[in-house]
């Protein structure tokens with residue numbers, strides 16, 4: 001079967017509610033390997049909910065989710081092996097150092113977990129000089145950088161980024177700007193929820209916008225109407 005016939009992610013009719021209130025209504029999404037998708041929408045439109053459903057962190061009330069052709073709702077382990085979400089919470093072990101945090105993940109994944117194996121990842125995200133400090137002593141941006149290092153270690157096929165610029169400084173923005181094309185060039189699928197439509201348009205191929213949980217717009221990321229977001233990053237250095 002050709003690669004094109006099996007999308008990396010295929011969601012159909014996803015619905016999710018919190019109590020009586022629907023946060024996602026009949027959302028369809030298709031993403032190919034090597035594609036970056038910008039997910040836009042006002043606060044509360046359902047972006048984080050959709051990413052969490054795609055990552056297997058939240059169960060949809062209705063709908064189907066196939067990841068590389070595998071039913072992700074039935075086979076949640078397969079889903080979690082293929083998909084990783086960088087969300088709002090960093091899910092770190094705060095009493096451990098950054099290096100120890102990565103070691104825990106590396107051991108879980110059966111990957112090399114020596115200092116020399118993992119330090120380059122911390123270097124890549126710019127926190128190697130604090131590798132041995134406990135994470136509870138980290139700033140918000142440093143925790144976010146550690147979450148990126150963990151994501152790189154996980155090396156999933158499908159990368160979900162929820163507001164990737166949040167808490168980062170200008171060098172951090174540049175890290176995100178180079179990370180997304182690097183991931184897609186390696187054949188990964190990237191779905192980015194962001195209010196930064198200008199950056200998203202530069203980095204992503206397809207644009208989707210949610211409005212009150214429904215898919216309200218789909219097209220080229222560069223043509224996404226600014227009514228769905230439109231922040232620019234203060235202090236962005238060319």
Ligand SMILES: Nc1ncnc2c1ncn2[C@@H]1O[C@H](COP(=O)(O)OP(=O)(O)OP(=O)(O)O)[C@@H](O)[C@H]1O
Pocket residue numbers: 018019022023041042043044045046047048049050
């Ligand atoms: N844990 C929760 N319990 C109840 N309602 C929730 C919960 N999480 C989200 N919601 C509701 O679901 C809707 C979608 O929220 P969601 O966080 O997915 O939006 P979002 O587009 O990511 O917003 P933002 O841009 O502010 O991050 C909102 O109406 C929100 O109030």
